Amino acid sequence: MQKVLGIAGWSGSGKTTLIEALLPRLAARGLRVSVIKHSHHDIEPDVPGKDTWRHRQAGAAEVMLLSPHRVAVFAELAEALTLEQQLARLQPVDLVLLEGQKWEPVSKLEVHRPQLGKPLLCADDSRVLAVASDAVLDIALPQLALNDYDAIADFIVRWQEEGK
Template sequence: MSANYFIVLGICGTSGSGKTTLLEAVLPKLREAGLTVSVIKHSHHDLQLDTPGKDSFRHRQAGAGEVMVVSPHRFGLFAETAAELTLDQQLSRLSPCDLVLLEGHKAQPVPKLEIHRPALGKPPLFESDPSIIAVASDGALDAPCLVLDLNDPSAVARFIMDWLAQRKAASRA
């Protein structure tokens, strides 16, 4: 499956801008609207999601390329990679859904919603990234795109739902 099968919106911003906090507030609103949403969170760090000493960790240490842990409520897949997965490779591992939100992934050439807090003293990303279609901010901004109130997650969720509806309509046309 390729990125063409998913509608993807990036949620970007500098470190500490509140990307995760906003997603925590917006995701329930999207789910209440009947949408299925997946999130891919990018990290620059070497993630250790497994626990040393657990069977799954021991299987990986013994040479398994992938280990899936399954319970009645969820599953996790631990996989060793030679290189970071491309966006298409990441998306191919997801189940079908209405929307994929990418947290981080600043360099991906996808439409993005920027989270910007002027008090952090960092320049907004929209000044150098034409793929930013809107900014959620807690301060006044002069931006070439729509500016949303960062403190109004309902308005941000409505923006995302409207944008998604437009994308779906365009793909059917």
């Protein structure tokens, strides 16, 4: 299994913004990184009426849309993919960031904003390595300033290198 780090937190905590800021910093540090983004809602990434959508509607199990620069696969699922199945669909990289799926048994960086009024995930999840927050917290884990993207990227690189 590829090296996976969960970016975990409640909705509205800033997970997507953090990942967006981390990706170029991790690339600059020499890491190839992929992201798996989980949604609790049904998604329709295709455009109704387009060829790929029409093929899916006609019964294709998977439709691949390919250009010289990128590929997309639209697949109909009978059931949710396990993390192992999700990872198997990705090309090998140095690190996969998992946004959402906070229940998965992987190492995590928690993103926490006290103003949301939600509990810390690290209180019940021993896989949380550190917490990135916009406040000083009374916890034993390492704390990172949520807007200090370079320090968070450094923390992730150190963690990633420890596992090699």
